[in-house]
Amino acid sequence: MKIVPQSQYSYANRVARIALKGFEEVLGRKGLNAVLSLAGLDRWIDQFPPDNLDEEFNFADFSAIYQALEEMYGARGGGGLAIRAGRAAFDDILNEFGSQLGTDQLSFKIMPQHEKTKVFLINANAVFGGISDQQASMQETEDGFTLHIHRCPACWGRTGLDRPVCYFIVGMLQEGLKWLSGGQDCYITETQCIAMGDTVCEFRIPKTVS
Ligand SMILES: [Zn+2]
Numbered sequence: 001m002k003i004v005p006q007s008q009y010s011y012a013n014r015v016a017r018i019a020l021k022g023f024e025e026v027l028g029r030k031g032l033n034a035v036l037s038l039a040g041l042d043r044w045i046d047q048f049p050p051d052n053l054d055e056e057f058n059f060a061d062f063s064a065i066y067q068a069l070e071e072m073y074g075a076r077g078g079g080g081l082a083i084r085a086g087r088a089a090f091d092d093i094l095n096e097f098g099s100q101l102g103t104d105q106l107s108f109k110i111m112p113q114h115e116k117t118k119v120f121l122i123n124a125n126a127v128f129g130g131i132s133d134q135q136a137s138m139q140e141t142e143d144g145f146t147l148h149i150h151r152c153p154a155c156w157g158r159t160g161l162d163r164p165v166c167y168f169i170v171g172m173l174q175e176g177l178k179w180l181s182g183g184q185d186c187y188i189t190e191t192q193c194i195a196m197g198d199t200v201c202e203f204r205i206p207k208t209v210s
Helices: 013-038 059-101 113-130 167-180
Strands: 010-014 053-056 135-140 146-150 189-192 201-206
Touching: 010 013, 010 059, 010 201, 013 053, 013 059, 053 059, 053 146, 059 113, 059 146, 113 146, 113 167, 167 201
Parallel strands: none
Antiparallel strands: 010 053, 135 146, 146 201, 189 201
């Protein structure tokens, strides 16, 4: 596997810890260890990042995990597992960052669904931007929202691909929308990806799910 060189960008340990727990839930400890080993990340085997907000988990490490998943399980299988891991991680994200995301406030709870989705995306970009070097923005369109990630840990350092690969983020968004809509499944698509040569990773999110 082509190892992605370490970047100057990183994410808070707590988020990386939650992501690794999501992978462990889907792959089992043994499966995760095999992926980490293939990714050249032996330092995280049986030792997750500490539970703090120090920004020490390198973007290249996230990207290497997804790449190793695809090597082991094929592009389709690996992508599906990353989506499931993203979905599994969402609950912990909500538990750990709910107050900063504003989701535990009464005013949020009584908003209409499209308003909730909008506020959630705005707050999530601010919260994650504050504890990482990730840069993202959100635009409202007629039928939904477009999330642009300008500096993306999920595909960091990957190039020349013919398909989008930021599956973990797709999974988190899918689970997030399910939660925001009171349990409806929804389909999120990644329509552009920096690994394909696009300038941003772009995700399309419907305004309401029903
Ligand atoms: Zn990406």
